[in-house]
Amino acid sequence: MAVLTEEQTMLRDAAKAWVAEKSPVTAFRKVRDSGAAYDPAVWKEMCEMGWAGIIVPEEYGGSGLDLMTLGLVLEETGRTLTASPLFNTALVATSALLLAGSEAQKQAWLPKFASGEATGTLAVDEGPHHAPSKITLEAKKAGSGFVLNGKKAFVADGATADVIVVAAKTAGGITLFLVPGNAKGLSRQALKAVDSRGVANLSFDNVELGADAALGAVDGGAATLEALLDRARAGLAAEMLGACAQSFDVTLEYLKTRVQFGQVIGTFQALQHRAAKMFTDLELTRSCVEAALTAIDKNANDVPALVSLAKARASELWHLVSNEMVQMHGGIGMTDAHDAGLYLKRARVAEAAFGGAAFHRDRYATLMGY
Amino acid sequence: MADTAELESFRAEARAWLEENLPPSIKGVDLAMAQQAGIEPEGEGALWKKRMGEKGWGTPTWPKAYGGGGLSKEEAKVLQQEMNRAGARNPIGGMGVMMFGPTLLEYGNEEQKQRHIPPIVRGEIRWCQGYSEPNAGSDLASLQTRAEDKGDHFLVNGQKIWTSGAQWAHWCFCLVRTDKTRKHEGISFLLIDMKSPGVEVRPIMMISGHSPFCETFFTDVKVPKENLVGPLNGGWTIGKRLLQFERQGLGGGGGGAGRGGEMRPLEDVAKSYIGTDEKGRLADPDLRARLTEHLMHQRAFMLTLQRSQQESKSNQGPSTATSIMKNVGSKVIQDRAELLIEIMGQQGLGWEGDGYSGSELASARAWLGGKAVTIYGGSTEIQNNVIAKRMLGLLDHQ
Numbered sequence A: 001m002a003v004l005t006e007e008q009t010m011l012r013d014a015a016k017a018w019v020a021e022k023s024p025v026t027a028f029r030k031v032r033d034s035g036a037a038y039d040p041a042v043w044k045e046m047c048e049m050g051w052a053g054i055i056v057p058e059e060y061g062g063s064g065l066d067l068m069t070l071g072l073v074l075e076e077t078g079r080t081l082t083a084s085p086l087f088n089t090a091l092v093a094t095s096a097l098l099l100a101g102s103e104a105q106k107q108a109w110l111p112k113f114a115s116g117e118a119t120g121t122l123a124v125d126e127g128p129h130h131a132p133s134k135i136t137l138e139a140k141k142a143g144s145g146f147v148l149n150g151k152k153a154f155v156a157d158g159a160t161a162d163v164i165v166v167a168a169k170t171a172g173g174i175t176l177f178l179v180p181g182n183a184k185g186l187s188r189q190a191l192k193a194v195d196s197r198g199v200a201n202l203s204f205d206n207v208e209l210g211a212d213a214a215l216g217a218v219d220g221g222a223a224t225l226e227a228l229l230d231r232a233r234a235g236l237a238a239e240m241l242g243a244c245a246q247s248f249d250v251t252l253e254y255l256k257t258r259v260q261f262g263q264v265i266g267t268f269q270a271l272q273h274r275a276a277k278m279f280t281d282l283e284l285t286r287s288c289v290e291a292a293l294t295a296i297d298k299n300a301n302d303v304p305a306l307v308s309l310a311k312a313r314a315s316e317l318w319h320l321v322s323n324e325m326v327q328m329h330g331g332i333g334m335t336d337a338h339d340a341g342l343y344l345k346r347a348r349v350a351e352a353a354f355g356g357a358a359f360h361r362d363r364y365a366t367l368m369g370y
Numbered sequence B: 001m002a003d004t005a006e007l008e009s010f011r012a013e014a015r016a017w018l019e020e021n022l023p024p025s026i027k028g029v030d031l032a033m034a035q036q037a038g039i040e041p042e043g044e045g046a047l048w049k050k051r052m053g054e055k056g057w058g059t060p061t062w063p064k065a066y067g068g069g070g071l072s073k074e075e076a077k078v079l080q081q082e083m084n085r086a087g088a089r090n091p092i093g094g095m096g097v098m099m100f101g102p103t104l105l106e107y108g109n110e111e112q113k114q115r116h117i118p119p120i121v122r123g124e125i126r127w128c129q130g131y132s133e134p135n136a137g138s139d140l141a142s143l144q145t146r147a148e149d150k151g152d153h154f155l156v157n158g159q160k161i162w163t164s165g166a167q168w169a170h171w172c173f174c175l176v177r178t179d180k181t182r183k184h185e186g187i188s189f190l191l192i193d194m195k196s197p198g199v200e201v202r203p204i205m206m207i208s209g210h211s212p213f214c215e216t217f218f219t220d221v222k223v224p225k226e227n228l229v230g231p232l233n234g235g236w237t238i239g240k241r242l243l244q245f246e247r248q249g250l251g252g253g254g255g256g257a258g259r260g261g262e263m264r265p266l267e268d269v270a271k272s273y274i275g276t277d278e279k280g281r282l283a284d285p286d287l288r289a290r291l292t293e294h295l296m297h298q299r300a301f302m303l304t305l306q307r308s309q310q311e312s313k314s315n316q317g318p319s320t321a322t323s324i325m326k327n328v329g330s331k332v333i334q335d336r337a338e339l340l341i342e343i344m345g346q347q348g349l350g351w352e353g354d355g356y357s358g359s360e361l362a363s364a365r366a367w368l369g370g371k372a373v374t375i376y377g378g379s380t381e382i383q384n385n386v387i388a389k390r391m392l393g394l395l396d397h398q
Helices: A006-022 A025-034 A040-048 A067-079 A086-100 A103-115 A221-257 A269-297 A303-334 A340-352 A357-367 B005-021 B031-036 B043-055 B073-086 B095-107 B110-121 B235-250 B266-274 B285-313 B320-349 B358-374 B380-391
Strands: A120-123 A138-142 A145-156 A163-170 A173-180 A186-192 A198-209 B127-130 B146-149 B153-161 B171-177 B187-193 B199-204 B213-224
Touching: A006 A040, A006 A067, A025 A340, A067 A086, A067 A221, A067 A269, A086 A103, A086 A120, A086 A163, A086 A221, A120 A145, A145 A163, A145 A173, A163 A221, A173 A198, A173 A221, A221 A269, A221 A303, A221 A340, A269 A303, A269 B285, A269 B320, A269 B380, A303 A340, A303 A357, A303 B285, A357 B285, B005 B043, B005 B073, B031 B043, B095 B110, B095 B127, B095 B235, B127 B213, B146 B171, B153 B171, B153 B187, B171 B235, B187 B213, B187 B235, B266 B285, B266 B320, B285 B320, B320 B358, B320 B380
Parallel strands: A120 A163, A138 A163, B127 B171
Antiparallel strands: A138 A145, A145 A198, A163 A173, A186 A198, B146 B153, B153 B213, B171 B187, B199 B213
């Protein structure tokens, strides 16, 4: 664990206590069984504690803290698979506005995000794999505004978000747009994915937007999008780290209690060494995630490499730990009544989101110049 | 962090001195490694070593009184940064610098320091470590090599093993038994001239073709009384202190130390042997992916080293990350060595002679020699046992 400030430690401890009491895995299970994407009452509580506004500057109603601090909270909510708009609204959509929003855009959305009055998300990918370099959704100039046509796929919180940051192709490059969730011509198809979170395919059929909908410079959105994606990847890696730690803790506890052949199975060296490997990889991944968040907060110049390192390692780690969680629990780990399956399902979705290990290894190599 | 005015002026001084004194042909060349194998540098290498030795910058923080650099920790850090920048590698190394020198500076008497420290500073004297014995490995204090008091000298009889570099060493710092009735309190710290009659060194041939380790036999070796460091029967404390210096030196493994062979970054070596496609990517996509996995693992290791240092410095107590360092660091070293010879293909599998470059031959030997790092200092399996028991609280099998 990084050396934290007093404020960070307090917030982290508060999050830990709240998650244990108000949002254990059983709460997520209830949400899943109800068919909802998240529990509005739980989200309301999170907003009342100020979590939705952690990185929102004070003048817009937030706390003005750094991404590392938000990462600490995401790590805790990740531990119990808490489903909420926290990540997509308080980190992703908020970051989009902080990176490129005009004063009017910030005034319009940030106070609402911070209070929980509105939620937001980002729509980039158009197919099953993360591919920000392959955007085809088109925004054509029409009068003083734009008309959008095309599709976006697997948009997290896409069916419920009040505003969607859409990456579109314009005449001279990429442009980001703020598209209201209820925009005319936008149809949202809610999907049921294995992790039981809100996700949707979006179809844009002549969606008309005013000039003030462009977020940042027209045709100049590529760099902003990269910076935004890096924040999303680092934040997601923090959430995944928490989930990995919890998956591991639960599995370790089982190794210490399950008895076979007259002794707890954790005494078997074959399992001990696999547990030691997971512990080792957890420590390494923690260093990478903290380094990525810190680099973003310090505006360091190796942000892209550190973020790809963090997201790749978090993806690999959770892949390993989620599989081991099922395997080491044996038959019970295969049942729906056990939590292992919930972690396994969420693991794969989180791995794929914003690029899996292979995507980020390739990106890392390219950044290193080979 | 910005330099203070003093550090800034020292930085300028160091930069100017390096510019003037580092021979261009020695840029990026690691002379210390070859010397550990008994090979003295020649030509401009010898010149570089002489200059660094006279300046005392090979042992930057050692006192000026004994020829050291006399630098503060901060100045030494600046010097290292400037050396990295200039491509200058420290030609002064070995056990004298890493372990024995710092120990003697703490425990030696004035005469011993005056006699032994300056030659270490100048890299003239190589030291070896007479600790392990055939029946005293992990249980070092059960050592049996005896030193009998014969009035004006000690008479030493016994056998040491895994004495790294004994065949090239001028001197040996040795733990010997001076009292058979007590265990830890019967051990003394003795300095033995390897040219003394009765010292016999037998190198142990390893798979690398090198013999970095030896068996060392002492038969009626006369050692002057003045070579005793610290009090009689007070050697255990000194010997343990030396081990602390040794472990500090082994620390940071995957970061650089322990690497051998081709020293350029792996991706550059890969580009030159494998070539690139039209987009500048390595032409072998499978190798590119595995190389990347290794480089990312190495980065994760370095970040974890940094994190555990920061955590240990803060008041959080010792970092939990420390327990994983040995295994991760040694894996980084071995993976690099394996990738290196794979990248070089058959050129990386030369044993000796024509047809292979020096760095290719060195890479093959480093690959073989590197198999030791997951065995010594607690094997990977032992370290995993330690993690399972101490960190994870898993119990022994009944």
